[in-house]
Amino acid sequence: KGRGEKKGKALVLFDVDGTLTQDFYEHAQAFSDAFRQVYRVDADIDCINHHGMTDQEIITGVLKKNGVPLEEINAKMSQCMKVMVRSFKKMVSRSHARALPGVRKLLKKLKQKNVMVGLVTGNLEPIARDKLRKLRLNQYFEIGGFGSDDASRANLIRMARKRAANLSGYEITDSQIYLVGDTPQDISAAKEAAVKVLAVATGNYTREELQKFNPDYVFA
Numbered sequence: 001k002g003r004g005e006k007k008g009k010a011l012v013l014f015d016v017d018g019t020l021t022q023d024f025y026e027h028a029q030a031f032s033d034a035f036r037q038v039y040r041v042d043a044d045i046d047c048i049n050h051h052g053m054t055d056q057e058i059i060t061g062v063l064k065k066n067g068v069p070l071e072e073i074n075a076k077m078s079q080c081m082k083v084m085v086r087s088f089k090k091m092v093s094r095s096h097a098r099a100l101p102g103v104r105k106l107l108k109k110l111k112q113k114n115v116m117v118g119l120v121t122g123n124l125e126p127i128a129r130d131k132l133r134k135l136r137l138n139q140y141f142e143i144g145g146f147g148s149d150d151a152s153r154a155n156l157i158r159m160a161r162k163r164a165a166n167l168s169g170y171e172i173t174d175s176q177i178y179l180v181g182d183t184p185q186d187i188s189a190a191k192e193a194a195v196k197v198l199a200v201a202t203g204n205y206t207r208e209e210l211q212k213f214n215p216d217y218v219f220a
Contacts, residue, residue: 009116009170013144013160013195015181016121016128018051018203020103024131026091027123031058034083038076041066051204052185054122054156055081055147081148085126092130099135100202107140116168118160119144120179120189122153143167153189161195187213 014020017027028045035041041063048061059080063073110117117140121128125146132138143163145156157179165172177195179186182203187210190197199215201207207220 011116011164011177013118013120013179018182022097024097030084030088033087034080037083038080052183055124056151088127120156122147124148154192157193184213187215
């Protein structure tokens with residue numbers, strides 16, 4: 001191998017909802033199913049501003065708002081996540097959600113250029129994988145950090161970096177990592193993890209709203 005070949009490689013990490021794909025209505029339904037079955041609570045995730053939150057943060061936020069004690073939320077969290085995964089799997093085949101324009105082309109181009117790509121998503125991993133399989137995008141993403149790993153998005157970036165380094169054998173420094181996301185939470189997580197961030201106005205936030213959070217780059 002050439003000298004320094006293992007020294008570094010760029011890693012591009014993508015959020016899923018609103019960045020790679022349209023929102024899956026079935027994901028919201030899976031939350032409601034789990035709230036009912038596990039906590040006996042009839043609730044909808046839209047009772048809080050959940051955009052950019054990890055699935056574990058959403059579960060906690062919705063249930064706290066509905067009067068469930070934190071101790072009970074945490075005690076049943078893994079059971080809640082299992083029910084969500086099962087529920088989503090049953091519904092995903094009927095989903096009308098699509099990949100966002102240009103996504104497939106971009107991923108093909110990055111693959112041709114041998115750029116490593118991964119995921120950083122608040123989705124539980126089985127749910128993220130089911131979404132991407134449905135849209136025939138899963139094969140592009142060998143590694144990631146997922147909402148089932150941790151509630152903190154910044155920690156998910158750190159996990160994805162570690163997994164990418166282990167998989168590739170390359171040393172990956174913070175300056176070689178780019179996070180692509182559509183919410184202010186993506187921007188703040190990237191800053192906390194000391195990586196570059198490309199904000200895209202393809203979700204619920206406008207270019208102007210994202211610009212206020214000072215991403216490295218912003219695209220409409």
